[in-house]
Amino acid sequence: MMLNEWTTVVDGEARSVSEDRPGRRPAAKKPDFLGFGLGLRAQHYTDILDGDPPIDWFEVISENYMIPGGRPLQILDRIRARYPVVMHGVSLSIASTAPPDYDYLKELKALAQRVEPKWISDHLCWTGVHGKNLHDLLPIPYTQESLDHVASRVHLVQDYLCRALTLENVSTYVQFSNSEMTEWEFISELSRRTGCWLLFDVNNVYVSAFNHGYDPYTFLEGIPQDRVVQFHMAGHSHMGTHIIDTHDQPVCDDVWDLYRAALKRFGPVSTIIERDDNIPPLAELLVEMEQTRSAAREILGDAAIPRTQRANG
Amino acid sequence: MSGFAQQQADFQRAILEGDAGVLAEILDSTKERRDVLFSVYRHAYGARLVEVMRNENPLLHAYLGDDGFDEMARAYIAARPSRHPNLRWFCQGLPEFLAATEPYRDYRAVGEVSGIETALSDAFDAPDGAVLTLTDFGEVAPDSFKDLVFQPHPSARRLDLKTNAFAIWDALKEETTPPEVETPAEPERLIVWREDLTAMIRPMSAEEAMMWDEACSAVPFGVLCEMAATYDDPDNAAGRAAGYLQGWVSTGMLGGFTIGG
Secondary structure (H helix, E strand, C coil): CCCCCCEEEECCEEEEHHHHCCCCCCCCCCCCCCCEEEECCHHHHHHHHHHCCCCCCEEEEHHHHCCCCCHHHHHHHHHHHHCCEEEECCCCCCCCCCCCCHHHHHHHHHHHHHHCCCCEEEECCECCCCCCCCCCCECCCCCHHHHHHHHHHHHHHHHHHCCCEEEECCCCCCCECCCCCCHHHHHHHHHHHHCCEEEEEHHHHHHHHHHHCCCHHHHHHHCCCCCEEEEEECCCEECCCCEECCCCCCCCHHHHHHHHHHHHHHCCCEEEECCCCCCCCHHHHHHHHHHHHHHHHHHHCCCCCCCCCHHHC | CCHHHHHHHHHHHHHHHCCCHHHHHECCCCCCCHHHHHHHHHHHHHHHHHHHHHHHCHHHHHHHHHHHHHHHHHHHHHHCCCCCCCHHHHHHHHHHHHHHCCCHHHCHHHHHHHHHHHHHHHHHCCCCCCCCCHHHHCCCCHHHHHHEEEEECCCCEEEEECCCHHHHHHHHHCCCCCCCCCCCCCCEEEEEEEECCEEEEEEECHHHHHHHHHHHCCCCHHHHHHHHHHHCCHHHHHHHHHHHHHHHHHCCCEEEEEECC
């Protein structure tokens, strides 16, 4: 029997979430380990479809395919037929104090019905209020008030999408004076309250830790071991006094070290190289992607990390 | 408004309007002042949207040059902040903005080049739909042809230009020097659509454009032929109409037909 993410097993019987309501929110089944992949970028469409590269899975930017029709959706259908796909959004604005955007959620849900992603992720951030969208991943204060608000929004979105969300830590450049807890405490409590999964962006942890003067390994140790379903690996631009998360460079040595520590803490976690700008040829990204696989085999052993995960596709 | 909501409103205003009030709620880091750190968000906002506009309007960018385009883009960003969660739609209002806003409205070709690029973008990811083919006519009885009412493919859209913007656009696409702006006596009529997965554009004669517009208004084919007869030489009007129809069908501009409306 296939269990979807919002189906739980109670006393050997599968029950849908609706049967559990009202009452305690059931624990969702943790998504499968997908292996090592890339963020799908239009520059690589032809190489992927003509070349069948050894990529275990793809993460696609949801908004790029929240369009009426045409070539991008046709390409996505072809990719989806050959590879497992995860949908990764940038505009959910889960932490916004603006009213929920049901038009957006409706489009997101329709795309998910078409793509059948392994999971749907977005960022723990907000992108605008008062009807405006700044198209940036904006920071929040870590307070009880903001935690209550974001948790209620996660519940709402999860109920609408009929599945657990996965939320990613973002790179931030400022800290608020009214924060009452650390970012990792906030994320951990949000996941505990809502059942959301976590996308651990290794680079973003490194960037925020440098910008705010804390130890990235403390952040790492503060994240619950059983909630992380995905890693992002990416590069950044160092400005001396602060780091800007540009996602336009190869992964640096310090982030590789943090990745190895994350593997030790979280075990096998589905991983992608996420390049958003200055996008190199596919072959170059494949080398970096294979480094993520090699590091995992080095840390976790060959038995835990198959050479390819495609059979699961 | 809750404290959290007020803080987000302050933060957004600081990015969009340069207001510094939110800095009182932000900490210096051990290595940098808060205003420098906050400026990362201010800079990223404008830079990201300018980049999106360059990517969406490559030929308008080529026409205006880097400085001219960026100045125009900054004006658009200030006047029309994004109100859609998907950046795909951010540039949707650009042709109308350029046609209505000084100094661009005095350079009509600029707005019309933008209109061509926007129409092609819209055709590229317009809704999918059935495509009428010649074989679909196989079961139509000869005396029913006059009653055929056509539906355009969802991607098809007509444009009328007051300048030679199509020639300018074409030169920019071919990376040659665009011609001087001209304003012909008759508008230039264009059709934009998607053939298979490729966005297409071509000029239409005044007669073909008239017939296409009427066909899209559910005028039956027989009446279209009569209109062609009054528009030009009546002796070969039916042949001209059939020729237009064959062109529309062979390039995927029509979605289907009904008989008798």
